[in-house]
Amino acid sequence: MKYNCYGRVEVRKFNLKKYLRLKILEMLSTGDKHGYALAKEIFNTIGLKPNTSLLYPLLRILEKEGLISSREETHGSRVKKVYSITDKGLEYLEMNKPGINEIRLFERRMKELKELGIPDLLITLKNIYENLDKLGEKERRFLKDLVYSFRLQLRNLIGEYY
Incomplete structure (x- = not known):
């Protein structure tokens, strides 16, 4: 690396x-x-x-x-x-x-x-981007927590620690 x-x-x-x-x-x-x-x-x-x-x-x-x-x-x-x-x-x-x-x-x-389903994930992220203005504060917090948890899990999976 x-x-x-x-x-x-x-x-x-x-x-x-x-x-x-x-x-x-x-x-x-x-x-x-x-x-x-x-x-x-x-x-x-x-x-x-x-x-x-x-x-x-x-x-x-x-x-x-x-x-x-x-x-x-x-x-x-x-x-x-x-x-x-x-x-x-x-x-x-x-x-x-x-x-x-x-x-x-x-x-x-x-x-x-x-x-692994990465293209589908990218489409979902694109949809989030396009609909970001429609999300309320509760949905944004949930999304932020979800993304943070997802990132940590992926980093642990591939052995990347920051």
Whole structure:
């Protein structure tokens, strides 16, 4: 564990764009896919739906860099853009193999967090935030005590003492 100058544990920042970049190339190395299929596979892997305002611009960047290529295919009445990895993309993936280990660790941890119910907890916290003005003094005190108790229990569980 690494501690900062305040005695707090430093959490290593994970670069989501770097993750998506390598994950997209890795997925395309097994076969061509359209954007929705990529997003669905990412969701199935880490339990988070990638924001389209992040995913599609990244696909354009990867294409501009020559790491992937795209073509349009007609599926019924719909036209879909299908992405393929290029030789340059395969080389990039090979050069960044150490990053794949980071991807696996991130995916494993995200899956474990999902199994623990952490995403549901985050949704609950968001709902508390959005409804904070509606809570009376009694509910706020209860919430404060609950959060304090929860924090202590978690710290005891993971061995963190302040």
